[in-house]
Amino acid sequence: MNLSQTLIRALKDQGAGEVFGIPGDFILPFFSQLEQSGILPLVTLSHEPAIGFAADAAARMRCRPSVVAVTYGAGALNAVNAIAGAYAERSPVFVIAGCPSDAERGSGFLLHHQARTLDSQYQIFREITCDQGRITDAATAPAIIARLIRSCITWSQPVLLELPRDLANLEIDAVPSLPPLPFEPAAVDACAREILSRLHQARQPMLVVDVEIRRYQLESEVAELARRLNIPVVTTLMGRGLLAETEVQVSGTYLGEAGDPTLSRLVETSDGLLLLGVILSDSNFGPSSQRFDVRKAMLASHRAVHIGYHSYHDIPLSALVAQLLELLPASSQRPTKKNRTAHPSVQVGLSLLDDSQTLSAADMGVGIADLLAQAGEPMPVASDIGDCLFSTLDVLNTPLVAPGYYASMGFGVPAGLGIQLATGQRPLILVGDGAFQMTGWELGNCRRLGLDPIVVLFNNQSWEMIRVFSPTSQCSDLGDWQYARLANDLGGLGIRVRTRSHFRYAIREALSTRGQFVLIECVLPSGEVSPALQRFAETLQQKRTAAGA
Numbered sequence: 034m035n036l037s038q039t040l041i042r043a044l045k046d047q048g049a050g051e052v053f054g055i056p057g058d059f060i061l062p063f064f065s066q067l068e069q070s071g072i073l074p075l076v077t078l079s080h081e082p083a084i085g086f087a088a089d090a091a092a093r094m095r096c097r098p099s100v101v102a103v104t105y106g107a108g109a110l111n112a113v114n115a116i117a118g119a120y121a122e123r124s125p126v127f128v129i130a131g132c133p134s135d136a137e138r139g140s141g142f143l144l145h146h147q148a149r150t151l152d153s154q155y156q157i158f159r160e161i162t163c164d165q166g167r168i169t170d171a172a173t174a175p176a177i178i179a180r181l182i183r184s185c186i187t188w189s190q191p192v193l194l195e196l197p198r199d200l201a202n203l204e205i206d207a208v209p210s211l212p213p214l215p216f217e218p219a220a221v222d223a224c225a226r227e228i229l230s231r232l233h234q235a236r237q238p239m240l241v242v243d244v245e246i247r248r249y250q251l252e253s254e255v256a257e258l259a260r261r262l263n264i265p266v267v268t269t270l271m272g273r274g275l276l277a278e279t280e281v282q283v284s285g286t287y288l289g290e291a292g293d294p295t296l297s298r299l300v301e302t303s304d305g306l307l308l309l310g311v312i313l314s315d316s317n318f319g320p321s322s323q324r325f326d327v328r329k330a331m332l333a334s335h336r337a338v339h340i341g342y343h344s345y346h347d348i349p350l351s352a353l354v355a356q357l358l359e360l361l362p363a364s365s366q367r368p369t370k371k372n373r374t375a376h377p378s379v380q381v382g383l384s385l386l387d388d389s390q391t392l393s394a395a396d397m398g399v400g401i402a403d404l405l406a407q408a409g410e411p412m413p414v415a416s417d418i419g420d421c422l423f424s425t426l427d428v429l430n431t432p433l434v435a436p437g438y439y440a441s442m443g444f445g446v447p448a449g450l451g452i453q454l455a456t457g458q459r460p461l462i463l464v465g466d467g468a469f470q471m472t473g474w475e476l477g478n479c480r481r482l483g484l485d486p487i488v489v490l491f492n493n494q495s496w497e498m499i500r501v502f503s504p505t506s507q508c509s510d511l512g513d514w515q516y517a518r519l520a521n522d523l524g525g526l527g528i529r530v531r532t533r534s535h536f537r538y539a540i541r542e543a544l545s546t547r548g549q550f551v552l553i554e555c556v557l558p559s560g561e562v563s564p565a566l567q568r569f570a571e572t573l574q575q576k577r578t579a580a581g582a
């Protein structure tokens with residue numbers, strides 16, 4: 034087979050379900066092979082940030098590599114922000130970027146789409162991928178592709194493959210399937226024994242779980258580990274919804290000063306904290322009331338384990354969890370099945386009041402919970418950054434696909450499209466008006482792609498989070514763009530609501546409408562945010578004041 038088809042076949046064998054792409058002359062030869070082969074569908078959207086976000090979400094849902102194909106320079110560099118977010122949040126996106134042929138490199142001309150040098154694209158992507166390669170000849174191509182696939186899976190992060198446009202049809206051998214990166218079982222055993230000994234000695238041991246548990250598909254093993262350890266379990270902000278579908282009674286989400294004070298105190302005063310698969314970021318630990326002392330914790334993340342002042346390297350999370358289970362006797366008692374809510378994500382007893390009160394930011398989380406509870410089937414949730422993410426914190430415990438750490442706006446709508454393409458499930462998309470102005474237009478592709486997400490748009494006519502962090506800023510006002518009307522023009526059903534009862538009506542309409550996207554535009558007062566965001570902002574402000582920022 035030729036290089037393009039061999040590459041596509043190898044990616045499909047690793048779980049990729051489509052290629053998200055936008056064409057250009059440097060990648061067209063690859064596109065034509067992709068379309069001729071029929072091995073994977075080509076999914077195009079309208080702008081490269083969107084295909085990056087959509088591919089990121091697809092990878093998170095499948096926990097397998099997804100694929101982006103873009104043209105040289107203008108295309109690939111347009112995708113940089115989305116791929117940076119995938120890198121930061123451990124999402125395995127395989128990026129194929131076209132590039133000039135050797136003959137063009139030697140032409141003596143500056144080439145179209147070139148930045149500073151012909152290698153600028155490659156150098157820029159070195160900062161946002163865990164591995165990179167460029168195809169140069171048939172002899173080395175299979176090994177380069179195999180190495181990049183293994184890196185993408187091992188580190189659960191993006192990789193870059195540069196494909197010169199004249200080599201797309203090169204005849205090459207099959208791509209070998211490389212064995213997993215080696216590790217030292219004795220080191221894993223020593224590490225596991227040290228962790229268990231510290232947990233045993235601790236007065237107040239706790240388990241904190243985060244996104245890597247999901248990325249490496251370890252939820253059931255970690256649930257069993259939690260059962261055998263029989264210690265309190267909490268998730269981080271980014272790990273919300275982890276273990277929600279298991280028997281484990283998760284104590285909640287650690288949100289520092291912005292969360293449940295009792296839970297936060299337990300985490301912050303624990304003398305035996307096991308952080309499994311945790312990204313030690315400010316969004317996960319920033320709002321803690323006291324400086325978080327990592328030295329008191331045991332952090333297993335990014336194929337390493339850090340305990341006190343020493344570290345174990347090359348410790349795959351899956352191998353560590355397996356060894357911990359090996360050393361812990363399977364306890365006989367099964368926990369009582371925890372009380373199931375109508376939807377595992379929703380706390381029982383919440384519902385939007387059916388009255389003509391104008392909608393407030395505090396109503397939004399409850400309305401979202403209502404929608405999920407009435408959906409009758411699991412609805413994956415994609416959220417953009419903004420109060421749309423914070424407003425769910427107090428009411429949902431669902432695995433949100435959201436840029437909780439890298440925090441780039443524009444993620445929500447494309448991510449929702451990526452989720453439906455990857456899973457076939459109808460997603461719920463939460464997005465603010467500011468983020469919608471960036472990538473909301475991608476909804477115009479739903480009709481062509483046969484997608485029908487439900488979108489709840491928080492229209493507070495402003496970049497409200499900016500106003501929260503900088504109350505005197507004059508730049509936050511966005512005006513009212515009447516998004517529901519725009520939705521109808523984009524082929525969807527737009528419903529603009531101002532009151533609680535109207536929001537309830539719109540939820541029923543949205544759930545009963547299939548075959549087109551439904552956008553519920555919730556008009557909210559500017560200058561108001563959800564209680565969760567208010568607490569977050571106050572905490573961060575207090576810390577900045579204390580630090581003399």
Ligand SMILES: Cc1ncc(Cc2c([C@H](C)O)sc(CCOP(=O)(O)OP(=O)(O)O)c2C)c(N)n1
Nearest residue numbers: 419420440441442465466467468495496497498
């Ligand atoms: C691509 C991009 N640009 C800028 C920002 C900074 C930023 C936020 C974070 C602090 O970085 S939150 C926010 C405003 C979001 O407005 P909207 O979507 O309407 O949501 P809401 O009104 O609920 O705030 C901005 C501009 C960002 N996160 N991502």
Ligand SMILES: [Mg+2]
Nearest residue numbers: 465466495497
């Ligand atoms: Mg807004």
